[in-house]
Amino acid sequence: MDNFTCASGSWCYKLVDKWEKVVNLVKNSKMLIGEYSHSFDDKNRLSLPAKFRQEMGKKVVLARGLDHSVTIFTVKEWGKIAEKLSNSSMLQVDNRNFNRFMFSGAVEVVVDSIGRVLVPDFLKEWGKLGAKVAIIGIQNRAEIWNESIWRERKVEVEKQADALAEKLGQMGIL
Secondary structure, three states: OOOOOOOOOOHHHHHHHHHHHHHHHHHHOOOEEEEEEEEEOOOOEEEOOHHHHHHHOOEEEEEEOHHHOEEEEEHHHHHHHHHHHHOOOOOOHHHHHHHHHHHHOEEEEEOOOOOEEEOOHHHHHHOOOOOEEEEEEEEOEEEEEEHHHHHHHHHHHHHHHHHHHHHHHHOOOO
8 A cells, every 4th residue: 555646645545445445355255156057966966166165164054945946055144044034923924934934945964075065856846956057156145046947037137137226226225
């Protein structure tokens, strides 16, 4: 930062300092991003993308996801989700049903020494997963999709991206 020169004065140092903090936050955060094409082997094992392996650790939780995807959570992230769901009222039928959906459809699995996870048959059926799948990163989790279903879904989402961004902007999220 000492070599940084700015005609406008000290505010440049403050700006650079803030950007350095943002860069360090991104470097130190566990962020799952990107889209990868992978295949199951003959034993229902799926190789996780190398970057995801580093971020997720030696155990992950696979769960039924929304839209018939299979969601991959770190054990830590699953703990946060489980705590929130467990704190929801048992007196409301929607809470009970969603808890049943999530907890009964989840399994903790070990990531083997070469980065593969064994995907149970019930999750392969839920996600309609064939031999080829798309694994997509969504910041704090990843999703496994049937590759052809994902391609169709992605086209739909891409067509709506501007409208979705506008809605999120109106809500103050973007």
